[in-house]
Structure formats: C-alpha cells, structure tokens
Amino acid sequence: MTRCTLLLITTGESGRKALSEGMLLAERYVDALPMDLAIVESTPFAVAPALRIQERVSFPGPLEDTTAAATAVGPLQAIWNGKRWLTPGSCPPRPRDDNGATEWQWAHYHAVLSAPRDSIMLLWDIYVVPMSEKLAA
Secondary structure (H helix, E strand, O other): OEEEEEEEEEOOOOHHHHHHHHHHHHHHHHHHOOOOEEEEEEEEEEEEEHHHHHHHOOOOOOOOOOOOOOOOOOOOOEEEOOOOEEOOOOOOOOOOOOOOOOHHHHHHHHHHHHOOOOOEEEEEEEEEEEHHHHHHO
C-alpha cells in the first residue's frame, strides 16, 4: 500500500463543503494517474483556513529531506491550487535566487500564498494499491 499526501486548496465556505470537495479532488487525482490504482483509504488529517496557513508559511530553504516530494510540511505528492494539479515533476521553475530550495518547495510556497484568503486548505492522505491487488483480495 502506498501513501500519497495531497495539499488541497478548496473553495471554502464551510468545513463540511471543503471536506466534500477534498474527497472528490482526492478521487480525481487517483483517477488521473497513468496507472490503474484503487483507493484503500482516503482521509483528511489537517484542515485550516488559508489565512491561518498564509500567516505561518515559511520562506523556502534547504531541507534535510532531499526527496522530490519534500516540503517544509513534509512530503507532498501533489497540490491542487484551486485551478490545476501541481506535482514535483510538473511545477514552475524555481526563482533565480532560490535560497537553496527546490522547484517543488517554491511551488508549495506560492500555492499557499496565492490561495484566496477565504479558502480552506486540507492535507489529505490517500492510500492506494494496484487495482490487480484490490481485485485479488
């Protein structure tokens, strides 16, 4: 079973609506992957208003974790920025003065700062297995 952590920037309005939107976004993320995967578990583990996160976001810098998905909040496999999916392999380039941070760290930083202030952010874990394993069980 593989764990994928997503940062989902939802439209907000209410926590209940954000959770519903998050569930749909997590399913759409898995459905769009190039391999046939089944979701074994899907669960939010952090929910907060964008404004609260924006006030606490750290300027990107070098991390001990050097994996492609590394961010200041832990590994993120994808970010829904309210318009499109960003992934470590499909994000804008880092600025010339990158402060030692990766493109992915900069994508995370900019996604958080550019989120509408009334949106709600979710960190969402999905656990997936190949569809063949799910069918065999």
